[in-house]
Amino acid sequence: MLSFPIFVKLQGKPVLVVGGGEVGFRKIQSMRQAGARVTVVAPYICDQVREMADNAPSDILLIEAEYNAGHIVDHVLVIAATDVLEVNAKVKQHAEAMGIWVNVVDEPELCGFTFPAIIDRSPMTIAISSNGKAPVLARLWKEQLERQFPKWTAKLAQQAGAFRDKVKSGISTFQSRRHFWETIFRGPATQYAAQNDWDGVQNALETTFAKYTQNDQTSAPKGHVYLVGGGPGDPELLTIKALQTMQMADVIVYDYLISEPILALCRKDAQMISVGKKAGNHTLPQNQINQLLVDLAQEGKVVCRLKGGDPYIYGRGGEEAQLLAKNGIPYKVIPGITAAAACSASSGIPLTHRDYAQSLQFITGHCKSSDAVASADTNGPHWPSLAVSNQTLVVYMGVIRSATIKDNLIEHGRAPDTPVAIIEKGTRPDQRVVIGQLHELDELAVKHKIGSPALIIIGEVVKLHSELQLTELVEQAEPFTQAA
Structure with a gap:
């Protein structure tokens, strides 16, 4: 700054x-x-x-x-x-x-x-500055943002301001007051304002206030949890709902896979709790993470459990949801772009293709039993089905067990020369893609010093990497021209 x-x-x-x-x-x-x-x-x-x-x-x-x-x-x-x-x-x-x-x-x-360039919706004011480096660019962005902030924003802010003292005297805690205003501005009050129905706005204020004051007097505040998919690391791949939750929550409980640019988008005064897990180094065991979410919600907090990729695809979101449900904690799952889809798109390797792959399977290199990927028991993968040709196999968290994966797939019939790709830090600026064949999978990981996070794609679709990675995006007209 x-x-x-x-x-x-x-x-x-x-x-x-x-x-x-x-x-x-x-x-x-x-x-x-x-x-x-x-x-x-x-x-x-x-x-x-x-x-x-x-x-x-x-x-x-x-x-x-x-x-x-x-x-x-x-x-x-x-x-x-x-x-x-x-x-x-x-x-x-x-x-x-x-x-x-x-x-x-x-x-x-x-x-x-x-x-700065100023957007005036008094009492709301939005200022945009380039620190004197590019004032015309700041003005052009002002023009864009002017379209995003309707004129009724000013009157809504004024009406809310007139109600503020009542909220402050009637709702005892700062946290509950902030939740009240979140409910107002994310709820029907803005719809009424857009329709120029200011009586409707006032009614929404009064009705919501009555509910909050009743809860404030009769019971402890009720918290809830959002299980949020933070995507693969590129902040532009966050969903709108994920971003809204990150900026609304009292507490952000996040994994080490969440990139710094995404953490920077969280609410600035939110409590940040890292529960990152790396191979052999867990800040908190999973059962303690599950209990932490319950404890925070029971304190009346709005909790954003921010997870890499998608919560329900090898993110242990299901385990966390089970304990929340068992304890009667309200929760909601907000899906995210999973690593397989993101790494595939960013590396020029389609997961399915009519000429190369008629099926697709996701597996993980980590099961509940630490050696399950190498095991032949019921907890381990069914290698004969995974070794079928003309299908794409995506392995999450599999680099550390790449030798075991290679050996089992070849043993059960997958051709040793099957193309493979290891994608490190997919979608991020420092993404790396290593291409080879199945028989050298573990050697590739060692030779190129692959770090985490990394994803393995095995199958004939990897052949398309050399063709599709050369196709560069033709930049569209800059946004100011598009909007015009």
Whole structure:
């Protein structure tokens, strides 16, 4: 973060603008919209600025003179908007010497603060800044976001603000109050606002408030758990519902497979609990993770159990759901893109293809018994069915047992020269794809020092990797043109 975004109340505050031309006029307009009292210093003042001063003589003072250091005294902000670099540099020097924030228009290296592109839905304000590096790009994104924030947002925020004191006095805990507002803004109140039905909004506020105050007085707050699929690692592959849950939850219980860019999207003040598991190194055993979810929910927390891939595909989400159900904890499963689909797409290896694979199987290299993948008992895989040709076999968490997988598949009839791919960190910027044949599977893993997470794809479809990886995406028109 190059600069920290902050909203400043300028109503009635003195602001100095050095420069009376067109650029100065735009900055004066912005300061007046914020309610500031503006002093303009310039040897020449354009007609637009004069007209503005004539319409607001008590709030805009014009001083037709060359700038000097005395003009800065007693101002809270200073804006240098001249086209003379030497003057702008003096303004910066004098302002900083007096401890006053200064902006030099079109000179970001001289600025103590910069002006963002603003979307005004007062009392809601959205600001977008490029830190002076690309103001036109910030403005173009503002145009995009303007379309996403309807005009009724302002009135909804005002109506909610008028109800805020009632909520604060009637609902005792901060956590319960936050959940109340989440319910309001994710519920029918926004639908009523979109229909310009402000009586409906008020009714939603009152009805929801009555439910929350009743619970607040008669029982402990009720928590619940979301079992959320965090996908393969690329944050752009998160589902909308997953992202909403991550930004709503009180507690994020996450695996080590969850990438840092995805964790950065979680609610900033949420409690973050890592329960990461690696081979031979478990932060918490699975049964303790299951119990942790129950305990947190019983404390009244909204819990996001954030898991790599999909919760119900080798994610042990089923085990966690069982204990939640047993203890009467409300829970919901939010699916995620599983590693097989993601790694297949990102490496140019389709999982099915009419010419190469008529069936598809997922297996895991880790079962409840640590050596089950090598076992012939009922807990282990049925190798004869896995060794069938013209099918794709995807092995989750199988690199550490790649020798056992290779030996059993060949022993039960799979051709030694069957193509294989090992995909490390699929969909992430540092993804690696290693291609070879089944008889050398374990050697490939060792030779290329494959790390976790990694997925193995075995089957004739791997032949397509060399063909499809060369097909690059033709970039579409940039988003501003598309939207137009």
